[in-house]
Amino acid sequence: MTPTASSRRPSIGTRLAVALGITLALFLAVVALALERAFEEESLALVRERHEALLYMLLAPAEPDETGRLRLPDDLPEPRLSIPGSGLYAMVTDGAGDPVWRSRSTLGADAAPVPRPAVAGTIVFAPGDDRIASALLVRWEGSDGRDTDYVFEVQEEAGGFDARSARFRRHLWYWLAGLAVIALLVQTLTLRWALAPLRRVTREVAAIEAGERQALSTDLPRELTPLADAMNALIDAGRRRIERSRNALADLAHSLKTPLAVLRSSAASVADRSLASTLDEQVDRIDRAVDYQLQRAAASGRQALSPPVDVARVAARLCDAMRKVHATRGLDIALAAPGDCRFRADEGDLTELVGNLLDNACKWARRAVRVRIALVPPQATTGEDAAVPPDLVIEVEDDGPGFGAAPAVLLRRGGRADERADGQGIGLAVVDEIVRDLYDGSLLLTRGALGGALVRARLPGTPARSPRLDPQ
Amino acid sequence: MRVLVIEDEATLRQELHTHLAAAGYNVDLAADGEEGLYLGREYPVDVAVVDLGLPRLDGLEVIRRWRGAGRAFPVLVLTARGRWQDKVEGLEAGGDDYLVKPFHVEELLARLRALVRRSAGWGGGQMICGPVVLDPREQRVSRDGAAVDLTSYEYRVLHYLMLHAGEVVSKTELTEHVYAEDADRDSNVLEVLIGRVRRKLDPERTLDPIETLRGRGYRFRLARAGS
Numbered sequence: 001m002t003p004t005a006s007s008r009r010p011s012i013g014t015r016l017a018v019a020l021g022i023t024l025a026l027f028l029a030v031v032a033l034a035l036e037r038a039f040e041e042e043s044l045a046l047v048r049e050r051h052e053a054l055l056y057m058l059l060a061p062a063e064p065d066e067t068g069r070l071r072l073p074d075d076l077p078e079p080r081l082s083i084p085g086s087g088l089y090a091m092v093t094d095g096a097g098d099p100v101w102r103s104r105s106t107l108g109a110d111a112a113p114v115p116r117p118a119v120a121g122t123i124v125f126a127p128g129d130d131r132i133a134s135a136l137l138v139r140w141e142g143s144d145g146r147d148t149d150y151v152f153e154v155q156e157e158a159g160g161f162d163a164r165s166a167r168f169r170r171h172l173w174y175w176l177a178g179l180a181v182i183a184l185l186v187q188t189l190t191l192r193w194a195l196a197p198l199r200r201v202t203r204e205v206a207a208i209e210a211g212e213r214q215a216l217s218t219d220l221p222r223e224l225t226p227l228a229d230a231m232n233a234l235i236d237a238g239r240r241r242i243e244r245s246r247n248a249l250a251d252l253a254h255s256l257k258t259p260l261a262v263l264r265s266s267a268a269s270v271a272d273r274s275l276a277s278t279l280d281e282q283v284d285r286i287d288r289a290v291d292y293q294l295q296r297a298a299a300s301g302r303q304a305l306s307p308p309v310d311v312a313r314v315a316a317r318l319c320d321a322m323r324k325v326h327a328t329r330g331l332d333i334a335l336a337a338p339g340d341c342r343f344r345a346d347e348g349d350l351t352e353l354v355g356n357l358l359d360n361a362c363k364w365a366r367r368a369v370r371v372r373i374a375l376v377p378p379q380a381t382t383g384e385d386a387a388v389p390p391d392l393v394i395e396v397e398d399d400g401p402g403f404g405a406a407p408a409v410l411l412r413r414g415g416r417a418d419e420r421a422d423g424q425g426i427g428l429a430v431v432d433e434i435v436r437d438l439y440d441g442s443l444l445l446t447r448g449a450l451g452g453a454l455v456r457a458r459l460p461g462t463p464a465r466s467p468r469l470d471p472q
Numbered sequence: 473m474r475v476l477v478i479e480d481e482a483t484l485r486q487e488l489h490t491h492l493a494a495a496g497y498n499v500d501l502a503a504d505g506e507e508g509l510y511l512g513r514e515y516p517v518d519v520a521v522v523d524l525g526l527p528r529l530d531g532l533e534v535i536r537r538w539r540g541a542g543r544a545f546p547v548l549v550l551t552a553r554g555r556w557q558d559k560v561e562g563l564e565a566g567g568d569d570y571l572v573k574p575f576h577v578e579e580l581l582a583r584l585r586a587l588v589r590r591s592a593g594w595g596g597g598q599m600i601c602g603p604v605v606l607d608p609r610e611q612r613v614s615r616d617g618a619a620v621d622l623t624s625y626e627y628r629v630l631h632y633l634m635l636h637a638g639e640v641v642s643k644t645e646l647t648e649h650v651y652a653e654d655a656d657r658d659s660n661v662l663e664v665l666i667g668r669v670r671r672k673l674d675p676e677r678t679l680d681p682i683e684t685l686r687g688r689g690y691r692f693r694l695a696r697a698g699s
Contacts, residue, residue: 257572
């Protein structure tokens with residue numbers, strides 16, 4: 001994947017991590033709020049129950065004295081009511097709001113006004129910011145038969161309650177944070193585990209490109225199996241198609257060339273010299289046309305998922321072959337190539353390319369032929385970018401007469417290729433076709449340091465037209 | 473010179489036979505790989521022409537098996553396609569040169585001559601031993617610049633002996649390479665031929681280019697020049 005592509009499309013791992021992360025955060029926040037709310041309500045309910053109990057505890061020993069005033073004992077079962085400033089207060093007021101009785105704890109403490117219950121026997125619960133208060137309205141029937149209203153009040157400082165809530169909240173958040181960390185960890189491991197098959201497929205595709213594998217393995221999760229099968233079928237079909245078409249071309253060549261060979265051979269024995277030469281010329285024309293078209297058709301171009309080719313080895317084999325063929329001429333054929341010279345291209349195409357150039361060079365050379373192969377950084381990029389595959393540069397040079405004035409003419413392509421004068425033959429036209437049409441490369445014909453012809457072919461590592469797959 | 477041609481196309485095979493015979497070769501023909509393999513292994517072949525697309529046994533395999541069996545005669549590979557991979561494979565299998573169909577007969581003959589000379593350790597062009605010059609292209613022989621008129625068989629004998637100048641050539645070997653398979657193999661005929669070559673090449677008997685090694689054969693004793 002190229003850098004631009006990765007910045008445009010987030011990876012599946014990132015997508016899943018982001019989605020799961022957001023879900024997790026929302027979930028934990030809602031859980032925290034709900035728990036906090038529940039805790040507060042539950043705490044208040046407890047306070048309310050306690051207040052009710054306190055109120056009834058106050059009510060039980062209350063007795064009117066002989067003057068008809070309500071009396072409460074000084075010692076009560078709840079000790080906090082007896083300790084001044086304990087934070088728990090109780091008082092009784094009469095119908096007019098005048099205090100009848102106060103617990104000892106109210107000494108030095110202000111009493112906050114409490115809403116009065118409207119109906120006798122009911123309790124009003126008022127949780128305020130500073131105090132939590134409860135009030136009970138009691139209608140007392142005196143000995144004289146008159147009813148007197150009394151309000152029993154219990155007040156509690158809210159501080160204790162708040163402190164408990166805060167402690168709970170703190171604990172709650174600690175636990176939730178711990179939970180979040182664990183969940184994130186589990187999520188990471190899950191993602192890793194779930195995406196492992198995808199990573200494996202990517203690795204295997206890279207291995208196929210590197211020529212280390214022939215196909216994707218099929219023991220994948222159910223979702224990926226159809227994809228892998230389809231890929232394998234595609235790879236296989238591609239290989240088969242090339243092989244089948246090459247075989248067909250070989251058969252076609254054989255069935256066309258052999259009759260031509262017969263014709264030419266027979267022409268040599270024809271007594272009529274002008275007829276013989278006409279025959280020969282026509283055979284020549286057919287041969288060149290057939291040759292050119294066959295070679296064009298055989299060139300396949302770069303295939304997706306084709307393994308890289310060791311260009312140096314291809315060139316070395318051809319140099320050996322040419323040395324053997326030209327053994328008696330004592331040609332000095334030298335090859336200069338870096339140790340690792342692997343380039344993603346079709347081996348057949350590279351063989352044709354180098355073979356044709358080398359053949360021309362050997363044909364015209366007096367003593368020396370030089371072949372140089374190099375991988376160079378692409379022209380477009382600056383500096384060392386390891387992600388961009390290098391271009392392949394092939395130079396073939398000889399010390400022969402050179403190209404003369406107009407080398408461009410040699411490259412003129414099209415239907416007239418078969419009518420080109422012999423000499424450079426169709427070799428250069430085929431080279432041109434491979435370099436420029438199939439690989440989007442460039443071809444330069446010039447005069448070399450040896451004084452003869454120098455052909456420089458440059459094939460880009462990644463043409464825009466054929467996307468390639470990368471391991472990461 | 474004995475040439476083995478393996479070509480499955482009958483017409484082309486016959487054409488090749490005609491042209492090669494006219495050029496002074498003894499021609500063995502095979503129509504498929506198996507037959508060709510056998511002939512090349514069992515017969516004293518000087519040079520072979522092998523088509524790559526053969527029935528029954530692939531041309532490459534034929535060459536490989538010959539080389540595996542220690543047969544070192546030069547092989548000219550015929551290929552229908554001009555593909556470099558085919559050419560390289562043919563040469564790597566043990567071929568010595570290639571020719572793409574349809575070829576000119578003259579080209580084929582020139583390549584065969586070059587291969588035969590090369591395999592015998594000769595350079596290109598004429599074969600020169602002292603004052604004797606043999607031009608395999610023109611099939612002409614001269615001594616001290618004066619042309620020597622030889623019959624076809626006399627030429628073949630001299631060519632073979634000069635090709636292996638300095639080496640002992642047995643009568644059997646000479647017979648096998650000079651005569652067609654079905655020819656009369658009476659050794660007296662060969663002795664008569666040698667005698668005629670000696671007289672034509674060295675009428676004054678000053679040079680004595682061909683020595684007889686009793687019981688072993690003949691040797692062309694003039695040293696090669698420019699090889």
